[in-house]
Amino acid sequence: MSFKDILDTLPTIDHLAALELLHGDNVVARIENKPGQAGSVRVYHALFQEFGAIDAIAADKGLRLYAEHTADAEAFPGKHPNIDRLIALVDGGTPLAVRLVAA
Template identity: 60%
Template sequence: MTFAENLKQLPGVSHLAAIELIDAEGAVVGRIENKPGQAGSLAVYNHLAQLYGAIGPDAAARGLEIYAEHTADAHANPGKHPNIDRLIALIERDETLKVKQIFAV
């Protein structure tokens, strides 16, 4: 399946303004907002957090599957897809990020 097809299978995120990604020390190391260009990644990361409780190597591997064809492009072009690059790095470094939901008002 393509990323667009996978995205249709994920829960909606209209209730979210953003998510923050928090490292083991409690620092916010990333933010994905509910806006064009980021809404797909917001849905992926939110889904992974719901399934796994946080985004560690197992969740990241599942995320790379969801990103489908974009994952291969991210491997070929580091920096082009920062939210995919982050998942790859979590696997490589065996790290986990907590996810904080920022609800829309």
């Protein structure tokens, strides 16, 4: 399945303005629910709903959800920071908590 097809199977995010990723009390990333980032909000939101945080197991599933974009991110580090973050988690990075920001 393509990323677009996978997105259609994930829970909606109409109720969110953004999603923040935290390491302890520190916000390490904020992904806005806007064009160009909404797909990532949808992926991270689905992972949070299933796993309760973004750890190596959630990140591994996230890389599968990103489908064809994961290969592009691996080929061009820095091009897809939200995928790069998941790759780092699979490689032993510190798990991240999630804070949902209501719309």
